[in-house]
Amino acid sequence: MWEEKVAITGPYNFDLALSRLALDPLNAVDIEQRLVRVPLAFDDKKIVADVIATGTLEKPEFVVRASDEKEKTLNRLTEIFQWDVELLQVHEHFQSTELKGLFNDHLGTPLVLEFDPFSSLIKSIIHQQVNLKFAFTLTERFVQAFGEQVDGVWFYPSPERVAKLKVEELRELQFSGRKAEYVIGIGELTASCQLDFEKLKTMADVEVSKELIKIRGVGPWTVENFLMFALGRPNLFPMGDIGIQNALKKYFKLDDKPDLPQMEKYKEPWNPYLSYASLYLWRSIE
Structure with missing residues (x-):
């Protein structure tokens, strides 16, 4: 068993990430302990990595524990939890857009990937x-x-x-x-x-x-x-997604769900971080 401390650049809201992971009953999440147990497979070897948040929104830190494959595990967890993405840059981009309030409410929410x-x-x-x-x-x-x-x-x-x-x-x-x-x-x-x-x-x-x-x-x-x-691409906006349509209707106080031309117009200023706009809109109605 090995243990490693990981410190990353804030803001990064692991608690909001955990609450989204907890929606799936298959995920082993403990909100109070600020812990998620991640199933990882390297070739035929299956490893469970414990990721425990010990830091804050502004100074995010984690303890990672697993039984084997330290380097591969840390690399994959960095990928899954997007620890190498500067969320402040994303946040600042949205400060000049109509989604400013939403990004302030959900400051530092990362785009967490599926485990595999x-x-x-x-x-x-x-x-x-x-x-x-x-x-x-x-x-x-x-x-x-x-x-x-x-x-x-x-x-x-x-x-x-x-x-x-x-x-x-x-x-x-x-x-x-x-x-x-x-x-x-x-x-x-x-x-x-x-x-x-x-x-x-x-x-x-x-x-x-x-x-x-x-x-x-x-x-x-x-x-x-x-x-x-699965791949963590930053610039996707699924306009056919009912959740996004409902979130836009609620956020912009529309009488009806927006049509595609409306959505095209809304999303223009959110480029090149459309995936984060999608994520934060979903968060707003979860």
């Missing part, structure tokens, strides 16, 4: 066209049925495991037949290396989009979600 790109894509597929509560229930059933628990923390099933599933097995969990086929298909593509997440990390947003949109079951919303929460 494969599970991020699978989760997006499961969450399609169902309400959030049932989406989390379905995902929890899926992971508890076919995943693995290590030291009390759930790991999503591997691509190889997902590829071998039968549609009937997922139908028993209340998946639709089509959604079951999509999930198994992504498992097959990943297990056969036709879908390479390490390669996607090196590609531009447009290239990633072209690659993913070919996959059965993957539409624009799923691509945008993946770019934002």
Whole structure:
């Protein structure tokens, strides 16, 4: 077991990040202890890393503990929690926009990534066209049925495991037949290396989009979600997302949800940090 202290540049609001992670029942989060236990897989080795906040909004510090793979773990956690992103720069950009009040209310909220790109894509597929509560229930059933628990923390099933599933097995969990086929298909593509997440990390947003949109079951919303929460891309604004539409309606006190031309106009000044505008708008209605 090793332990490392990590200090980063503020502002960084880990408590707001934890409250968002806590929405997913599969995440091992302790709000009072300011702790999240992160499942990490390096090749065939599964490691649980404890991340505990010990600092403040302005002076963020963390203690990280894990059993092995210190360098890989710290690098991956830096990626997941975006510890190398200057959030003050993002905050200052929005001070001259109409979202100034929102960014002041949620100062230092980071764009925290899903713990693994494969599970991020699978989760997006499961969450399609169902309400959030049932989406989390379905995902929890899926992971508890076919995943693995290590030291009390759930790991999503591997691509190889997902590829071998039968549609009937997922139908028993209340998946639709089509959604079951999509999930198994992504498992097959990943297990056969036709879908390479390490390669996607090196590609531009447009290239990633072209690659993913070919996959059965993957539409624009799923691509945008993946770019934002699996790859941490900073400039995504999913205009088709109902949550963003509702948040804009509430924030700007509109009679109806905004249409696409309205949203295009709103988002212009938020470039090149549209992902943060999206995140903070979601936060405002969660």
